[in-house]
Amino acid sequence: MTAKILIIEDEAVIRRELQILLENAMYEAAAPADFGDVPGQVRAFAPDLILLDVNLPGCSGFDLCTQIRAETNVPVIFLTSRTDSMDEVNGILKGGDDYITKPYQAPVLLARIGAVLKRANGGRIKETTQFFHKGVKLDIAGCTLAHGEEQRDLTKAEMKILYQLFRHPGEYISRMDLIEYLWENKIFIDDNTLSVHMTRIREKVKAIGVSELIVTKRGIGYRV
Amino acid sequence: MSVRAFLKDRFLLLVLHLVCMGMLSVFLRLTGYNGTNVAIILLFWAVILAVWLAVTYLGRRKYFEETGRILENVDRRYLLGELLPASFRLEDRLYRDMIRRSNKSVIERIRQIETSGQEYREYIENWVHEVKAPITGISLLCENSRQPEHASAAAPVTASAADSGPALHPETRMRETLRAVSMENQRIENYVDMALYYARSENVYKDFIIRRTSLQEIAEEVLEKNRLLLIKNGVRAEVDCPDAVYTDGKWIAFILNQLFLNCVKYRGAQPVLCVRTKREKDGVCLTVEDNGVGIRGEELSRIFEKGFTGSNGRDHERATGMGLYLCRKLCGRLGIGLRAESKYGSGTRMLLHFPVGNFTGREQD
DSSP: OOOEEEEEOSOHHHHHHHHHHHHHTTOEEEOOSOOTTHHHHHHHHOOSEEEEESEETTEEHHHHHHHHHHHOOOOEEEEESOOOHHHHHHHHHTTOSEEEESSOOHHHHHHHHHHHHHHHHTSOSOOOOEEEETTEEEETTTTEEEETTEEEEOOHHHHHHHHHHHHSTTOOBOHHHHHHHHHHTTOOOOHHHHHHHHHHHHHHHHHTTOSOOOEEETTTEEEO | OOHHHHHHHTHHHHHHHHHHHHHHHHHHHHTTOOHHHHHHHHHHHHHHHHHHHHHHHHHHHHHHHHHHHHHHHOSOGGGHHHHOOOOOOHHHHHHHHHHHHHHHHHHHHHHHHHHHHHHHHHHHHHHHHHHHHHHHHHHHHHHHHHOTTTSOOSHHHHHHHHHTOGGGOHHHHHHHHHHHHHHHHHHHHHHHHHHHHHHHGGGGGGGOOOEEEEHHHHHHHHHHHTHHHHHHTTOEEEEEOOOEEEEOHHHHHHHHHHHHHHHHHTOOSSOEEEEEEEEETTEEEEEEEEOSSOOOTTTGGGTTSTTOOHHHHHHSSOOOSOHHHHHHHHHHHHTOEEEEEEETTTEEEEEEEEETTTTHHHHHO
16 A cells, blocks of 8 residues: 655645655655645545645645644644744644755655654555565565575675665666665765675675676676 | 042142132232231131042042943943933033933944844845755755666666766766756755854854754764765765764754865865764763864864864865854854864864753753
């Protein structure tokens, strides 16, 4: 089941891009351009989460939140360019679940949305935790790599690298993209360190008895 | 006010009395008074004059000493007109009136400047909030267009790789361009933030939420925000901040952002950035350490001054001389100690000291 997210945002570019971002992240997103009857839209769309801009033409997101709260308990995340602490307090007092200031980083935004949804649904929406490719099993929850009976534990960095490769089987992922992905996941490494991790991963792959799992293409990147 | 100066001021009066005394004695002598009587009259005259002068002197001295004391103790001296001690003298009252009128105009002028300064600050704050919308727009546009899912799978990339090399492929080029745009966008955001925090640094109290803050989370967030710049410069970072402190996260994020950007600006060959906390007996100490070019010993004491760029600022990237100045200022407002240690040529260490019970503690002692 995909979570449904309603975007209430008056800037057209941000509205459209947010919708694309959320759809890429496998959410179902709706972004009305008219804010005359937001509670009605909430009733019609029945979202699992609302992203609510604070400064809307003609009305305030805080007031809208109060109106929405009168009807339903759906989680609300405020998006705003105001960084006043009083605003933040206000947002939370009005029943917001989180408060994110512009300009937000896409990964941060997605992580916060994920966290709020998880909290609201009590973990109802589950992520895949196991990936299979060429007979190799990557277990995210257990942080292991297995082939047949053989199994090796992975470090966090190794796990994240393999996760990114396993998610896009057959696709080359450049070193740059891998490093960036790792930084987005709080592993702040440089190019050399990535090489070290790749070498360790290769050793582990060999140890579980797989000859060639990761293909390297010079100047392009890696793939599984 | 010395006696001498007072008498000098009354010089004409004294001369007048002496002349009168002289003329009176001449007149009395001519009309047949004997010398002793004249002497007695002159003596009385002199005594009365002396008493009069003494009383006047003491009165004046008291008046001016009190005025001086008021002037000394009041923090806004331009309000003197309102505070002058009451006086029955006409001159005092006239002066007081004039000082009052003069003060009034000064106060009006100050109010005017304060208002315009305040309006300007508010405008800057608003402007920053306005400009953040397009920055967000650009950031999301880049992010969405850079998503690997969008690059139509791996087929075209692999096909091109064999002959022309990756750098020339339009898709790869596009991704590089977007990465660069993202990075520049991040730089704009950093500069815009500086303007915002500069405008706000005057009255922080408006914008505080002191709460338990995880330094680990903040450091990671800031690193992640600047990831494109840091990755491009080959920075490796280590964050190990298990200690939490009571402070305002937003301000700390800004300060760390400045410190991290400096680490990138003045980096060495293989830049490593270490962020650590250590629990000390009177608080938590956060260190941001790099292995960059370092700061010359003679410049170390001046790096927090406004507009100071130093030899590093001239030799490396353009420095504004504002970053560290703002950091120090904000740290001061937050009650955090900020200092720098550096060995020229081998790195810099910035230490932020968060006292325990930052604000509540102050009330207790």
